[in-house]
Amino acid sequence: VKRLNAGQWFEVVFWAAFGVLAFGLSFQFDREISMYKFGAAGWPRTVIAVIVLASVGQFISDLRQRQKEDDKAPVEASYFGKLAAEHGSEFFVRMGITLALPLSYAGLLNLTGYYFTTPVFLAAYLYMTGITRIKPLIIVPAVIWGVLTVLFTRFLYVGLPVGYWPGFYDFSNWLVVLIRY
Incomplete structure (x- = not known):
């Protein structure tokens, strides 16, 4: 069993x-809702x-993973170095945009609403991951958005x-009324 580094413990x-x-704070807004028994x-x-179960699972996975003691560099360092050498600065620009995209989504969410922003975000994220065909860029976000929207709304x-x-x-409220009734 390998020893965990400081980052893994953190x-x-x-x-x-x-x-x-978060669980403790959830008691501040816990009240009964007539249409929702939970x-x-x-x-x-x-x-x-x-989230907690996933972190415990990751922790157990990290504990069980075996690694040789004489490794000189972590896999991630050689992986990113190799990609940077192959793709140049474009790789880092693409990585930066990929990391900034969720932040822009979070910033726009309160202004433009979930019902408009989410499908655009999902399509943009798919495009950033390398999917360029138009059919998957439309169908995949539409299905994900549709399932989540119907489930939550x-x-x-x-x-x-x-x-x-x-x-x-106006668009969002029209859609909520359409889905709920």
């Missing part, structure tokens, strides 16, 4: 602390539990952000 402690804190904190607690009655910019707000 990751485990961070996610465990995050889970405990209450207002039901689905957030489920997401928190999945129709069955879980979760109020997803509708945005407050004119047009986006």
Whole structure:
């Protein structure tokens, strides 16, 4: 069994602390909802539990993974070095955009709403991962968006952000009414 490095221990402690804190904070908005038997904190607690279980699984996987002691460089360092040598600065620009895309999505979500922003984000992210054919760029985000939208809007009655910019707000509210009734 290999020894865990400081980064792996930090990751485990961070996610465990995050889970405990988030679970504790979920009691501040836990109230009964007549149409949803698990209450207002039901689905957030489920997401928190999945995050904690995933971090525990990653921790166990890290503990069980065997590695030779005489490794000189981590796999990640040689991997990124190889990609940078093959692709030049384009690789780092693409990586930067890929990392910045979720931040821009989060920033636009309250302005333009989930119902408009999410399919655009999913298509952009697919494009950044190398998918360039138009059919998958339309079908895959539409299916993911459709399943998530119906699940959260129709069955879980979760109020997803509708945005407050004119047009986006109206479109989102029209779609919510259409899906729920």
